[in-house]
Amino acid sequence: MTALLDAIRSKTDSALASGDLSPLETSETVVEQNGLRFIVRWAEALARKDAAKAAAPAAAPAPAAGADAVILPGGPRDPNFNPFLNPDPALTVGPIGTQHTIVLNKFPVCLHHLVLARRDFAEQLTPLELCDFEVLAQLLCTLDGLGFYNGGAPAGASQRHKHVQWVPAEPGNASLAQLAAGLPADAQPGVVYRHPALPMAHALLKVDVGLGADQNASAAAMLAAYHQARADLGLVPGADGLLPSFNMLVGSGWLLLVPRSQEHFEGVSINALSFGGTIYVRQPEQVELIRQTGPLQALGRVGRTLS
Numbered sequence: 001m002t003a004l005l006d007a008i009r010s011k012t013d014s015a016l017a018s019g020d021l022s023p024l025e026t027s028e029t030v031v032e033q034n035g036l037r038f039i040v041r042w043a044e045a046l047a048r049k050d051a052a053k054a055a056a057p058a059a060a061p062a063p064a065a066g067a068d069a070v071i072l073p074g075g076p077r078d079p080n081f082n083p084f085l086n087p088d089p090a091l092t093v094g095p096i097g098t099q100h101t102i103v104l105n106k107f108p109v110c111l112h113h114l115v116l117a118r119r120d121f122a123e124q125l126t127p128l129e130l131c132d133f134e135v136l137a138q139l140l141c142t143l144d145g146l147g148f149y150n151g152g153a154p155a156g157a158s159q160r161h162k163h164v165q166w167v168p169a170e171p172g173n174a175s176l177a178q179l180a181a182g183l184p185a186d187a188q189p190g191v192v193y194r195h196p197a198l199p200m201a202h203a204l205l206k207v208d209v210g211l212g213a214d215q216n217a218s219a220a221a222m223l224a225a226y227h228q229a230r231a232d233l234g235l236v237p238g239a240d241g242l243l244p245s246f247n248m249l250v251g252s253g254w255l256l257l258v259p260r261s262q263e264h265f266e267g268v269s270i271n272a273l274s275f276g277g278t279i280y281v282r283q284p285e286q287v288e289l290i291r292q293t294g295p296l297q298a299l300g301r302v303g304r305t306l307s
Contacts (some may be wrong), residue, residue, distance in 0.1 A: 004093075005143060008102070008112055011093045015104055020090035022107045028172060029287050031295055034197040035182070036277065038295040039172050040287050043109055043280045084117035084161040095119075097135040105165070109273065109280050110173050114139075117163040124162050125152045125242040127230075130223050132164050137209065137219040140251060144169040144211050146176065148272035152245035154302075155260040156271025167273070169251075174276030176252040179204070183254070189221065192232045199296055200303025202258045202275075203229035210253055222250055229257035233304075247272035259304040266293070270302045 015021035028041045084103065093102035096116060105113040116135045128149065136147035145168045150157040167173050179195050183204065187193060193204040205225035209218040226248065230236070235257070237243050245260040249272050258275055268286050270279070279295060281287055290298055 007093050012112055015090050021104055024108055031291050033294050033296050036197055038277050040279045040290050042284050042287055082161050097131055099131045100135045110167050112168050114166045115163050122162040124157050124160050133219040133222040136164055137215040139166050140209050141213045141215045141218055146174055146251040149248040150271045154245035154263045155247045156263055156269055174273040174278040176249055176254045178277055180252045180254050199300035201306050203232045205229055205255050207255050225255040233259050249276050261304050262302050265298040265301045
């Protein structure tokens with residue numbers, strides 16, 4: 001995996017130098033609540049992402065699965081452009097597993113923020129499969145960090161094309177480590193746990209994943225935990241084969257699933273990383289909003305009510 005890490009670093013350096021990768025610029029504030037520490041980051045890259053969308057012309061019909069993406073001459077991309085069907089070579093690290101490609105997130109929330117995108121089109125809200133967990137296991141078992149998934153627009157997904165994501169284990173980055181510290185030390189696989197501080201419906205399951213773990217066993221364990229968490233929370237596909245919206249995080253020996261009711265809290269987009277202790281905002285005044293409201297209250301408002 002050293003070769004892959006070198007490739008990620010090399011592609012990041014070249015994309016930053018060429019301007020193809022939006023530079024990372026953040027300021028952060030620490031907010032503590034109920035024994036949990038949250039980092040609220042103002043990320044200017046996310047505001048630039050919104051501005052790029054707003055500047056795009058009226059939407060053209062979305063490309064069919066496997067079709068070439070629509071490029072509008074003489075102006076910005078069509079907002080339905082699919083960046084994962086033909087990923088930008090300047091941001092593409094290369095293949096991983098049998099069905100995925102590693103692409104640098106153009107608007108990263110941290111250095112080396114990766115998208116692991118399916119090579120062929122699949123809807124983001126179709127159930128995750130073993131291949132999705134196999135590519136996460138390759139990264140988590142050799143580089144550590146956090147794997148995550150934004151299931152649908154209400155969960156913070158900006159693309160319909162199926163993809164999971166990964167961020168490295170660095171200070172300030174999202175992690176399940178502090179939630180894990182509040183769970184039973186003798187937790188067993190196959191048992192659904194709740195964290196006493198989380199005010200929304202959720203499921204936490206112990207999984208054998210992390211540095212040094214067997215990749216094949218970890219992928220199978222994550223898939224089993226994902227299915228069990230979905231069953232516990234009643235997340236079943238509709239007639240169209242699509243699941244209700246939810247977030248998933250996996251790392252530090254745990255898998256967390258959170259059903260979602262809406263994307264925003266008072267204008268702040270909440271995605272999976274927020275449940276890992278790092279909340280990203282687009283405007284500096286939103287930092288104070290989270291501080292005054294309380295991060296747990298903000299997360300509770302976008303999740304599903306505890307039954």
